[in-house]
Amino acid sequence: MEQSGPETAQRPTVSSVAAHAGVSRQTVSNALNNPERLQPETLKRVLTAIEETGYVRSAAARQMRTARSGVIAYRLDPVRDGIGGAVLDTFLHALTAEAERRDYRVVLYTADSDEAELRQFSSLTQARAADAFVLVGTHRNDLRYRWLSEHGIPFSVFGRPWPEEGTTAAEPAHAWIDVDGAAGTAQAARHLLDLGHRNIAFVGWPAGSETGDERRRGWDEAMAAAGVGAAERRPLDSEQQDGILEGADAAARLLAGGATAFVCASDSLAVGAFSAVRAAGARAAVVGFDDSPTAAALGLSSIRQPLDDAAAWALASVLDQLDGRAPRERDARLLLPRLVVRESSQPPASATR
Numbered sequence: 001m002e003q004s005g006p007e008t009a010q011r012p013t014v015s016s017v018a019a020h021a022g023v024s025r026q027t028v029s030n031a032l033n034n035p036e037r038l039q040p041e042t043l044k045r046v047l048t049a050i051e052e053t054g055y056v057r058s059a060a061a062r063q064m065r066t067a068r069s070g071v072i073a074y075r076l077d078p079v080r081d082g083i084g085g086a087v088l089d090t091f092l093h094a095l096t097a098e099a100e101r102r103d104y105r106v107v108l109y110t111a112d113s114d115e116a117e118l119r120q121f122s123s124l125t126q127a128r129a130a131d132a133f134v135l136v137g138t139h140r141n142d143l144r145y146r147w148l149s150e151h152g153i154p155f156s157v158f159g160r161p162w163p164e165e166g167t168t169a170a171e172p173a174h175a176w177i178d179v180d181g182a183a184g185t186a187q188a189a190r191h192l193l194d195l196g197h198r199n200i201a202f203v204g205w206p207a208g209s210e211t212g213d214e215r216r217r218g219w220d221e222a223m224a225a226a227g228v229g230a231a232e233r234r235p236l237d238s239e240q241q242d243g244i245l246e247g248a249d250a251a252a253r254l255l256a257g258g259a260t261a262f263v264c265a266s267d268s269l270a271v272g273a274f275s276a277v278r279a280a281g282a283r284a285a286v287v288g289f290d291d292s293p294t295a296a297a298l299g300l301s302s303i304r305q306p307l308d309d310a311a312a313w314a315l316a317s318v319l320d321q322l323d324g325r326a327p328r329e330r331d332a333r334l335l336l337p338r339l340v341v342r343e344s345s346q347p348p349a350s351a352t353r
Contacts, residue, residue: 021049073130094311154321182218184303189222247272299343
């Protein structure tokens, strides 16, 4: 029989950490599982004790106690143009880092439709390979929410619930958080208006894209509030699929029509618009959306989403549900993005003469 050595016998426990920090075992448990419940000073004291004692929580022991896998599942979307996927890559990184801090892991799966994703839900939960799900890619008539709710599986959603077809409002019974896209494009439009632009075009996606429609609405309302009439705005509104070439084609056409600035629904479209501006030798401003590494490298102004906050909220919500608490309710479920100004924000040529 293998003998326990001194190192094994003296392995720190929750009780020894509690004694070292001068707190209760429950306080140590909260520090490990629900740190938001503790005062900052108490949390710091416990974390210091954990570090000083060298305590390491046993994931296997927790799994035996709770019948949990210690795994949160997340769908991995396919790579598009290397720019458009940067937002969800950043969200996934933040989610994974936060999960590791809570002693959980994130497992990835793929699915190309709601039906395929339901099959993944069934497979992962039947195999006890995942305790909960964090969903992305929300859309109208989303089948996933009902399936997970009916099967009693905890989940949270990065993305708002959109009204079902034929209705005007969505009333979900699940946890969700999203970024206010309309507020972001409104910021971009007001920024360009302040620089002296009036013919500010919107380079967006075809109508019917829920996220795209929200981003278009922000630009439209900001322009209307600045006194740019509907007849002036209409020819400045461009619809095309997401992509660099599509953004370049749209911007070239809009430049010829008199546009001096562009608010874009994505950084992919903004990179295309920026290339068209340079090719034309025009003095036109461009603002993208998502603040991707490509935007930063090119000096493109862009709207940055608070992805760390969204990921932390999404994970905390599913962990709450796993502990038997109801999905998190907050007064504001929409996070505000912020404009990052770079060299592509330039005044119109008339303002520099």
